[in-house]
Amino acid sequence: MAVQPAVTVQPGVYCSLEGHRMEPWGSGVFDCCDDMGICCLGLWCPPCLMCRTSKELGEGLCLPLVDICFPATVSPVALALRVAMRERNHIQGSVFDDCCMVTWCTLCVWCQMAREIRNRRRTIINNTQINIYPMPPHYPPPMVVPTQNQYPPSMVVPTQPQGPPSMVVPTHVSVYPSSQK
Numbered sequence: 001m002a003v004q005p006a007v008t009v010q011p012g013v014y015c016s017l018e019g020h021r022m023e024p025w026g027s028g029v030f031d032c033c034d035d036m037g038i039c040c041l042g043l044w045c046p047p048c049l050m051c052r053t054s055k056e057l058g059e060g061l062c063l064p065l066v067d068i069c070f071p072a073t074v075s076p077v078a079l080a081l082r083v084a085m086r087e088r089n090h091i092q093g094s095v096f097d098d099c100c101m102v103t104w105c106t107l108c109v110w111c112q113m114a115r116e117i118r119n120r121r122r123t124i125i126n127n128t129q130i131n132i133y134p135m136p137p138h139y140p141p142p143m144v145v146p147t148q149n150q151y152p153p154s155m156v157v158p159t160q161p162q163g164p165p166s167m168v169v170p171t172h173v174s175v176y177p178s179s180q181k
Helices: 036-044 046-056 065-069 076-088 095-104 106-127
Strands: none
Touching (some): 036 046, 046 106, 076 106, 095 106
């Protein structure tokens, strides 16, 4: 039996960042006045801001609660989300910078990430082309079908059944109580 060589390099996808332009953060870590709503949420209810930001990044809603329930010197969830956001959006920086910011300015970092998400969402919405095609005039207008109890029984005209009696399907069933007849 032949011995198979051990795999020393796993196959994977390599993405070169040569063609990508690295951008700075949309706002600084301490630019709280850029969006007072986010800063107030971070000040008065940090878990709410953290969970909402995590969800908007596409991660688990309750993931930041790990940082709250198991405190550490460096918040691992905040660090991981900041690095992921920076890499996804081609934002300048390094893991060392992220680690320092998360360690000493955790709430400000969460506010910065929330502002960045909001700013990028606004940019996408403002740069999106929306094509609205008018309905051609030859289409008939939508038909409005009355609900069953819209007309009194005197106005309802039952249709005549067509076909053999065994195949007759009632076309109108009255739902009025017997006292209203």
